[in-house]
Amino acid sequence: MTLSPPGALAALGRPVLAALAAVGRVVLYAALALGHLLRPPFYTREFLHSVMQIGWNSLPVVGMTAIFTGGALALQIYAGGSRFNAEAVVPQIVAIGMARELGPVLGGLMVAARVASSIAAEIGTMKVTEQIDALVTLSTNPMKYLVVPRLLAATLTVPALVATGDAIGIMGGWLVGITRLDFNSATYLKNTVEFLEFWDIGSGLVKGAVFGFLVALMGCYHGMNSARGAQGVGAATKAAVVAASVLILGFNYVLTELFFSA
């Protein structure tokens, strides 16, 4: 089948318009959620529950990711650096790599996989089993009760996870450095501490907060807009994880440009 020029333009335009409309809906949803963030009532119990679910329960997976990444990073930097006699920079590059990039990005992606999926599945199931309607009939705004606590918890706890991941990742590099690469333990740690600047860590924490917000936003948005049935909830879960992951990578580039471009 061949498309006439107007037909081809229409075929191209439709998905573009649909994508722009979807972006618009997400932005409006985020603005609505942020508006509710500042107005009572506040559901403290839901917030604390979300802190445990999103923050504390993600610690093992973020920690495991960080320690292996830090170790592999040390090996790679050592191998690469040895090509021009720069093996000594392993501590510094592991530290800066973990704090600025790998800590927040990998931490964010792991949280996206774990948390965006669980939020979307939970809220999606609540929607298809009429629990969201039940909330409304009980004079409770689902945006305030379900969305705001999760957004706030993710925005506050992901930076803490990133900080912990940074420390564990650097420790992974140190462990590999002293056991496999013949670094002196004290020198490795001294070089790490002396090299790192506040903004190396601070920028990663800001990224963590943005990524946390995006993860919870995608989980809530796709859960709330889940279609009916198990297939609808499954599709919402998948869409939440994919959207959160892509947004994390995209925003990571934008924030890196913003923070570090000359």
Next chain:
Amino acid sequence: MIELIGVHKAFGRNRVLQGVDLTIPGGQSMVIIGGSGTGKSVLLKCILGLVRHDTGKILLNGQDVTKADRDPFLARFGMLFQGGALFDSLRVWENVAFRLMHGALKRPKTEAREIAIEKLRRVGLAPEVADLYPAELSGGMQKRVGLARAIAASPEIIFFDEPTTGLDPIMAGVINELIREIVTEMGATAMTITHDMTSVRAIADRVAMLHGGLIRWTGTVAEMDTTPDPYVQQFIHGRAEGPIPSVR
């Protein structure tokens, strides 16, 4: 009193409600019957504001529901959902006392729990059930908990969405009896949607039949049995032949 005047609602090209006119007098139990997919649940959700109707008016004691302040408006309602719609993450008593633990009707936790246990007792559930989670209950028990939640804040108006769906005949009878007793003792206005004729006879003061997006017929239970309306007769006797197509 709830009045619906010319209420229309469409989802895309599917015109579900096409000018519904219905009056539910205060303190009466109205049951809406009709086949699956005729818009009974949509009608109920339009009254509650869960679904926005396209045109027409819905009045509660003469006041337009779309212009009412949402929280005080919803505080006058209790609703039993078809599947119970209990919150999985909360214990049974927290589900029942939900309205009493948040918002304008908030009470101290111990008082809310006491009221919840009292309401559970009212629907025939032992206090030990209070600390279980909904997933630990049978379908019939979940319906009872949903009923306890619907009446927890002593609402003026109670909606029941397919209250006996999925229950065995004995449990369905128990739920019907409970609904009738509770509506009578609370003096509440009740609106039930169902296609279970045993429920209709047990619960209803008046019956309305929704078909083709319109209220086809209204009357008392006694009138329902004697009306010559072929739609009502086909429906209440469950006949495949008649003006309502059996393949929809």
